[in-house]
Amino acid sequence: MLLRGLLLGLLVGCCWANPSSGRPFANNYTTDILRLAKAAHIKAYMGEEAVHDDVEPCDNFYNFACGNWPRLHPAKLHNKRTGYLEELQELYVRKSAEMLKSPTRGVDSSADRQLKQFFSSCRSQANDTRSALAVLLEVTDFRGGWPEIRVPSWYSYEYDWLQVVALLKRRMGIDILLGLDVVLDYKEERMHRLKIGAPKLPLGQRRYYLDEAYSGDRERYQQQIVQKLKMYFPKQSQIWLDEVAHQILHIEQQLAKGLPHNPTLTLEQTTRQRTAADMKAAYASYVDVSRYLELIYNDTLYVEVYETPEDYLSNLVDVVRSTTKLELANYTIWRALDTLDAARIPEGVQPEIWCVQLTKKYFPQQLESLFHRNYNNMEMINDLQSTWADIKQVFREDLQASENLHWMTQETRQKAIGKLDRLELQFRSHNDVELIRYMRGLNLHGDRFYQNLVQVLQWRTHHLLAKLMEEPELVDQVYKTPQYILTSNKIRVPITFLQARFFWDPAYPNALKYGTLGFLLARQMLHGFDATGRRYDSHGYQNNWWDVTSESSYQRRTQCFQEQYAIFVQFKNKPVRDKQLMKRIVADNGALDIAYRAYQKWLKNTAETAAIYDRERLPLLDYSHNQLFYLATAQMYCTDYPDSVDIFDELPEQLRINTALSNAQPFVNTYSCSYGDKLNARFKCNLY
Template sequence: MSKPTTLHACLTVASLALAGCATSQAPQATATATAPAATPTLTASAATAAPVVSEGRSINVADLDRSVAPCEDFYRFSGGNWLKNNPVPSYATRWGPRNLLNDRIQLQLRQILEEAAANQSAAKGSNTQKVGDFFASAMDTVAIEKAGLTPLQPELSRIAAIKDLKGVQDEIARQKMLQTDAFFRAGVDVDEKKSTQYTVGINQGGLTLPDRDYYFKQDARTETIRGAYRKYLTNMLALLGDDQATAQKNAATIERIETRLAKASRTRVALRDPQSNYNKLTVAELQKRYPTLNPQRLLTSLQLGAAKEVVVGQPDFLAEVDRVLKTEPVGDLKTYLRWQLVRSVAAALPAAFVNESFRYNQVLTGAKQPLTRWKRMLAATDNSLGEAFGQLYVDKAFSPAAKQKALEMVTNIKASMADHIRSNTWMSEPTKAEALKKLSALRVKIGYPDKWKDYSALNITRDSYLRNLLAAREWDYRQEVKKYGGPIDRNEWGMTPPTINAYYNPPMNEIVFPAGYLQPPFFDPNADDAVNYGAIGGVMGHEITHGFDDQGRQYDAAGNLRDWWTPADAAEFTKRTAIVGRQYDAFSPLDSVHVNGKLTMGENLADFAGLTVVYGALQKQLQKQYGSNPRPLIDGFTPEQRFFLSWAQLRRSNIRPEALRQQILTDPHSPDQYRTIGPLMNMPQFYQAFGCQPGQKMVRTDDDRATIW
């Protein structure tokens, strides 16, 4: 995609969310006292009347830290023992239930890959042949070492032969096809203001460091990272054949160009404003504004010559790209382009390149050792042949019954969201009508695509991993540009089936849940409803409410970027969400490091609103199941308590300090401990479930409590 991304995922990468808090129908906090010890105090009726059972998958009682009161620190109460007993492994930067599920899925995927790789009689052109040959070539380290840079030589020679600006322009187009990050991102997107058609999009990019601020901050930690970055550049260039003096000179050139691009880049907070990042220009206007880039020629080279208009995300950034092309010597531009190419394929090069990349990432993230090769190459196969590989996975790992159960849960949660919209006390009827229309139009995708991608035009062999990688990238680019001028493909997925994640896509007004996420412990068709609703239900509510968060609410039922709120309702929404922003600004996981409430606003709102809405859906499900009969205790906990415990236990994680600092600077998701407790601190439903009292740390005062849906 050409954007930072329009997919709003539930864990990493770019994300959105919704504003969510206690609704006007939320139960008030009870007067039941909480014992000083951490064991929750049940209401008398629950303790005496409810049947006690221990069947079905429930929360993990052994992981609780009962030395901590749930109303003082629910994150520690719900999973403190697990956190103590599960340090981050040496090959990881963070560790939580998602990693454990990932390990289990990877073992399934590894078996699929190794069987495919062993099957050298698979029909030519079949998914099995392509997946097997890709993985076999990726695992053949002897062949990779022997080949050295030979498979990359045609691309390196192309750059070396550049003699003028025209040659630079041609190489930029070539690298867009090979999906490097040189200078900017470009591709075909759904037009956010006319969602029935595709448009060409151009957005900022071109940096090696994780974010623009890494080029300018002066603290000791950032200086250390910049030092590692310079060493990374120099050593990689030396591996390409530069002598030491030349490598250092070229590294300085790359840093100078990237610093120029960084200075012109918008901050991550500024990138969250969809209106200011939508700037449609005619190709003639583009040509006039950015003559050195020569957009008309660029689009023709990109097989998009038919385009009459382009949506530019950040016009000032593209102006700086134009100035860089005009003022930097051609030789220096070649150096930058060579670097962007090589760093994008380093994982497919000999071990010396792979090791240099890891040493740089060690400083960034604190990782102690790299992942084993088969895990890295499994991820590469998923990235390059995602639906061919995913089809083989789904055949083994995702049942129709699981898909049906997940669809039923989404339907119930949508119904709860509709109730929350109707009962909202501060939203006017015209805005409610538009919100209900949008909710009704929301598309739901579960498990895997109804129509799989056709890889028949992609040739994969066992000859060279690097050639396979480049071929897959070029094939993917050509598939993308084919969409331009055609009808919107509403069957397309932005994640592969084994992915442990989910997303909301605003221009398509859809939520998507890959099969990889719909596995225990996040989802189990045979589990207790309270646990399922607290786990995967929390994710479903999160993604649904992304459509109504500070970003998502700007898109209408058809996915168009259009203001459908009355001015008074929009102002009230902003006023209420500002409380959430202040709450998260105050969270500080490390000395002098605070969560950025503006950067994380969308995800925080989605967590909060989603959990509130899902709680309502669970209550409906429990009423349907038990009516007026007592609801059972499982492992000593009421359904409401199990709901909140399930939510918390699936968000616990240990993380290295280096990775945590990087997350706070670059990730729109708050650290897991605050994703866990942040919503609960605003929910009277939580107070009631655990008998929390005013003055306890998990209980906010009326003035400090956010209330949205």
């Protein structure tokens, strides 16, 4: 409540004190309100224990900085991870809601209007189950639709399951019984290839369907099916509801037998390349892959496809042979209904927020483009560029001074300087003309949500399937934070990252800017100089520019990190399996040091030092400017995980922050850590 009250005070203060008014009092008042709100923000996450010195920063700095995060943002509420950086995305969603609610103007492009129509229809109709069912029965207008409900007399011999699932794939993009995708060729990246095999099952991996340990999960899943069916068919008997739900789970259990026993196997390890004709010969008419592709593409395809996983289709033959057509029909239309139901607003979620999330899901680039035109923040861009110049300069000086990076030969350091000089920030932008052209064919209406949804699903599927005949293009991915791109030697900065007052504002201490923006930029910069980045030169071409001596030295020095982090095989009694662990370690430890030294350099070069030191502190917080730097960095990684997590695919944030700080002597000095404290490592690992 304190945090919310102060943030409200921030908004009121900004309204009362307009920085453009030219009045010193107004400017000072606004600055004081912003600083007070930011201090309350930091203090709220630290929690009462940290504030009252019950948590020692040298013992567990993550808990010191983030001790109150799980109470303020509990993961158990939504059964998904919560994190500080995710809050930036939530801010983007809230701003997008206001933007999409605004009336259509003459300056809006046709793409903007489509987004607003989709959003408006979602707000008004997303929970209209009757409309969803009517649209479904219209789209799936085949004999026997839903046997007991669609037609009283249902003749099983008329039911063609392959034709039905092909129709639903084309019209709604749903993978039922068969999964179909267009992917890059594993060996030839200049062409696409069809991938056919297992669809994504709702419970996921094989063990969730077949292992006794997950029987409780299966029971809950079956009850969820019953509840959904009851919502759409309130007049049906409980016996029918239970029977259909049982059929659905049973079929998925049988399908799961064709999934890999080892879920850690890569796609390449579970895939084989075959022609459609070979697959037809292997699986006969029970799973006629050639006919399925003809129904999808309206043409005969003479191409080799990827079959994955290898045992799935042969298992599907057994499922089709042993399952009655009535059960297959029930399952097929249930999967279509469940797809539409997934768009229904969940209980406890604000309709506007949910509808923005759906808009973002289906039109990510178009929404970003609209956001950029409404919230273009040049001040944030300038601050980011300035911070980047400082980070880059510190690293450049390290590369020039042989004593700092003595493990790297002079020749390799010169090449590293060349790569660093060409490394630039690239602010994400969109070609609005291309986005409008890409959306051609959509005609959305503000009062027809489920018709809109089906139209969007069909539109997306059309673009996906058409990729088979197109030459691959560089995928313009949507990132949440700055991302280093190996093939261009650029750090791409997302539009949504450039939101005022989240990380930085001119009213805040610069310690926060270097501890957040500086740290994130330094992390991405170092990805160009790690074990993967060294294989790509300054132009983004694959070219290992390190010599043997530097590579050997790198391996020896990273061995220290490997031994230090080797103990982290579990966290909260759950296994940790981070395939990118060394990449993460090098970036975390190096960025923390570089960002801190960039901040110290800024302090040293700033005039009016006494006044600056006072400005570098915050009200409510009895911490020095250097202590604020480390608080800002740690709080970026405040996180809470739900109990449902089985495996940590990335090293948990608590372990990342604490271990990196234990290697940082400036942190030890700043918080006066004693010999023997947990975060004062006896042997400190360092690389950059």
